Amino acid sequence: MKFEFESHGSIAGIFRLHGSLIGETxxxxxxxxxxxxxxxxxxxxxxxxxxxxxxxxxxxGVFITLLTKARKKDGEVLLVNPSEGIRKLLMMTKLNxxxxxxxxxxxxxxx
Numbered sequence: 757m758k759f760e761f762e763s764h765g766s767i768a769g770i771f772r773l774h775g776s777l778i779g780e781t782x783x784x785x786x787x788x789x790x791x792x793x794x795x796x797x798x799x800x801x802x803x804x805x806x807x808x809x810x811x812x813x814x815x816x817g818v819f820i821t822l823l824t825k826a827r828k829k830d831g832e833v834l835l836v837n838p839s840e841g842i843r844k845l846l847m848m849t850k851l852n853x854x855x856x857x858x859x860x861x862x863x864x865x866x867x
Contacts, residue, residue, distance in 0.1 A: 757773060757774065757775040757776055757777050757778075757782040757783075757786070757808075758773075758774045758775055759771050759772060759774065759785075759786055759789070760772045761789055761793065763798070764802075764865060766797065767797060767798055767799045767800060768798065768799070768800040768801075768802070768865065769793055769798045769800070769802070770801075770802045770804055770861060771786070771789075771790070771801060771802070771803050771804065772804040772806070772807065773786075773803060773804065773805055773807065773808040774807045774808065775807075775808070775809060776808070776809050776810040776811070776815075777808060777810070777812075777814075777815030777818060778810055778811065778812045778814060778815055779812075779814050779815075780814055780818075782815065782818075783814065783815060783817075783821075786818060786822075787818060787821060787822065790822050790825070791825070794825060794826065794829060794831070798831075799826065799829060799830065799831035799832070800826075800831060800832050800834070800865075801822065801826060801831070801832070801833045801834070802834050802861055802864045802865060803819070803822075803833060803834065803835050803836065804836045804837065804861055805835055805836060805837055805838045805839070805842060806836070806837045808838070808839070808842065809839070811842055811845065816845070816846075816849060816851060819833065819835075819855070820851075820854075823854070823855065832856065833855065834855070834856045834857075834858055834864040834867065835855050835856070835857045835858070835864075836857075836858050836859070836860065836861050836863075836864050837858075837859060837860065837861075838857065843857075
């Protein structure tokens with residue numbers, strides 16, 4: 757999996773994910789980058805899933821880890837534009853009740 761981070765103001769940022777998040781090794785670089793941004797004062801993280809093709813339980817675990825870390829510092833992780841398959845997986849695991857899911861990055865940032 758590949759990703760880019762884009763700062764959006766002093767306390768918000770956007771991670772754009774590409775490819776597949778299907779294992780701990782895929783999630784490790786993302787978690788490290790997330791931790792670095794959290795330490796730098798970023799509290800609101802928008803995860804743009806527009807180009808994320810596949811995710812499995814390990815990938816969902818990465819998202820839960822990131823959400824837990826953010827909320828411990830009164831932050832938030834917002835998911836944007838998951839594919840139909842990823843949306844179904846979030847619903848089956850009931851994670852759609854835990855994560856805030858938005859259709860666009862702009863809508864997430866406004867929330």
